[in-house]
Amino acid sequence: MTVTPQASRLAMPGLVDAHIHPDKTSWGGPWMSRRPAATLADLIENDRATQFDFELTVEERAYALLSNAVANGTLAMRAHVDISSEIGTTHVEGVRAAADRLKPFLDVQIVAFPQFGLLTDPGALDSMTESLKVGADLVGGIDPVGVEGDLHGHLDAIFGLADRAGRDLDIHLHDGGEEGLAEIREIARRTIAGGRQGRVSIGHAFALCDEALPSLGETLDAVAEAGIWIATCALGPDPVPNLERFERHGVQLAVGSDGVRDSWSPFGNGSMVDRAHLLAYRTGAITDAELERAYRLSSTEGGKMLGIEDLATWNGAESATRLEFDAVNTAQLVVDRPAPARVIRAGLELPALP
Ligand SMILES: [Zn+2]
Numbered sequence: 255m256t257v258t259p260q261a262s263r264l265a266m267p268g269l270v271d272a273h274i275h276p277d278k279t280s281w282g283g284p285w286m287s288r289r290p291a292a293t294l295a296d297l298i299e300n301d302r303a304t305q306f307d308f309e310l311t312v313e314e315r316a317y318a319l320l321s322n323a324v325a326n327g328t329l330a331m332r333a334h335v336d337i338s339s340e341i342g343t344t345h346v347e348g349v350r351a352a353a354d355r356l357k358p359f360l361d362v363q364i365v366a367f368p369q370f371g372l373l374t375d376p377g378a379l380d381s382m383t384e385s386l387k388v389g390a391d392l393v394g395g396i397d398p399v400g401v402e403g404d405l406h407g408h409l410d411a412i413f414g415l416a417d418r419a420g421r422d423l424d425i426h427l428h429d430g431g432e433e434g435l436a437e438i439r440e441i442a443r444r445t446i447a448g449g450r451q452g453r454v455s456i457g458h459a460f461a462l463c464d465e466a467l468p469s470l471g472e473t474l475d476a477v478a479e480a481g482i483w484i485a486t487c488a489l490g491p492d493p494v495p496n497l498e499r500f501e502r503h504g505v506q507l508a509v510g511s512d513g514v515r516d517s518w519s520p521f522g523n524g525s526m527v528d529r530a531h532l533l534a535y536r537t538g539a540i541t542d543a544e545l546e547r548a549y550r551l552s553s554t555e556g557g558k559m560l561g562i563e564d565l566a567t568w569n570g571a572e573s574a575t576r577l578e579f580d581a582v583n584t585a586q587l588v589v590d591r592p593a594p595a596r597v598i599r600a601g602l603e604l605p606a607l608p
Contacts, residue, residue, distance in 0.1 A: 257603050263578040263595060264587060265571035266549070268329035268564070269526035270556025273457045273485035273510025275367075276352070277335045277345040280515050281524070282318025283310045288520060294400065294428055297518050302370060304517035305341070312348025319514055320352055320360060321607045323524035327577040327594045330361040330562050332424060332485070332510065334394055334457070335385075336369040339377030343385040350389030356607075359599045361562055365424045367394035372411055373402050379411055386419050395425035398437055405437060413444055424455040424485075430493075434461025435473040442473075442480035452481035455559060457510070459484050462500075463493030474503035483559040487512035488533040490521065497537055497547065508556040509533055509548075526552045527591045534588055542585040549584050564600060574601045 259265055278301065280286040286304075291297045308315065323331065333353075335345045346364055353362035366385040372378045372395070382393065393416040398408035416423050429437055438461060445454045461467065462474065462484065477484065483506045488494050500507050509529055514522035527549075534548035557565030564575040577594040581587035597604035 257596075257598050257601055259571045259576070260578055260596070264581045264583065265573070266577045266579060266584065266587070266594075267553040267557070267568040267573075268575050268577060268599065269327045269553050270508065270560060270562070270565050271323060271328050271331040271510050271524070271526050271529070272455075272483075272508035272556040272559055273487060273512055274323075274331050274333055274524070275335070275513045275516060276316035276319050276333050276349050277312045278305075278513050278516035278518070279315050279319045280308070281322065282315050283308065286515070286517070286520075288517060291518075298370065298401075300517045305336070312345050313351045316349045316352035317355060319524050320356055320362070323526075324356055324360045324597065324604060325593065325607060326523075326525035326527065327597055328524065328526050329359060329575065329597075329599055330363070330557065330560050330565055332363050332365060332392075332455070332560060334365045334367040334424070334426070335390065337366050337378060337381040337385050337390075338368065338370045339375050339381060340370075342381050343388050343390075346385040346390045347388055358602065359597065359604050361560070363392060363560055364390045365392040365394040366390040367426070368396055371396070371401055373404055373407050379415065382415060383419070386421060392422045392424050393419065395423065397427055397429045399433055400429040405440060409440065409444060413448065417448065422453040422455075423450070424457065426457045428458050428460055430460045430464060432461075432467055432469060434459075435467055435469050438462065439473055439476050442476040442482060445480040445482060454480065455483040455485060457485045458487065458492070460493045462505075463495050465496060465499070471503070474500065474505050478504040478506075481506070483508060485510045485559070486533070488529065488536045489519070494533070494536045506555070506559065507551055508559040509552045510556075525591070525593070527587065527593070530588050531591050542583070545585040545588040549588050575599050
């Protein structure tokens with residue numbers, strides 16, 4: 255099937271959101287006022303307190319956010335969805351139901367994410383195991399030291415589950431400093447030992463953004479050797495990678511939204527054009543090549559991370575999967591952040607969504 259490209263428009267690769275939390279969003283509902291938070295523990299506690307207050311269901315809020323993301327050109331996403339002994343698999347089922355309504359335009363890979371701890375929440379591992387049968391694709395993890403206080407215990411649990419279920423891993427890691435780097439090197443060691451090269455991702459990885467750390471170089475090399483993908487979100491106060499340094503060490507990087515208008519932050523809109531702009535802004539982009547890189551990290555690099563053929567490659571304006579923008583070139587597109595005029599996946603044009 256073909257939809258003829260419009261010559262006056264700029265044709266671009268489909269966008270990929272490499273790290274998003276659709277079950278936490280307030281999108282589609284009333285404005286949510288946030289509580290203050292000074293630490294990661296405060297943010298997680300606010301999140302827990304908010305989860306049961308929403309008027310709309312997980313499916314309703316996730317559909318509202320996902321449909322907005324598709325209209326803005328996101329054709330695939332890696333969705334980290336909370337599981338816990340309290341939540342069970344309900345959020346995974348809600349996000350999967352929302353995602354099913356957006357086929358065949360949007361691919362959603364769901365990570366079973368132990369936001370509230372795994373070792374510290376008896377029953378969470380059972381919920382993770384169960385969630386892999388009802389819609390989750392990957393096994394998640396969270397700061398083995400900062401949240402769980404047991405590096406090897408946490409990694410044994412999630413790598414063990416991934417082995418038993420035959421799934422890939424995508425791990426949240428906010429821990430900074432040399433300790434954060436040591437955790438990342440241990441994840442790289444286990445990745446290689448288990449023959450999992452290219453099938454493990456780490457979200458945030460703030461320690462890899464700290465140029466002052468003596469073992470940064472060797473850790474970047476270990477990440478590259480293990481083929482680990484890093485997902486960065488270019489969030490307001492959080493560290494961002496030195497993109498040249500990552501390239502020099504051969505580290506694979508993609509970009510995501512993280513939480514969108516949830517208890518953690520009032521910001522975000524699910525548009526990866528907007529996220530490419532924020533990454534370019536946060537990393538001090540000046541040249542067209544730097545702006546184009548921000549788009550590439552938000553599109554084809556994400557497609558490679560998720561292993562989705564039509565989003566990992568780009569064959570120009572005739573591609574059966576493409577976005578068409580009213581923009582003069584990629585650099586201006588990233589600066590002005592318009593929504594695409596047309597979204598085309600495998601020859602089908604996205605209709606107006608309910
Ligand atoms: Zn996250």
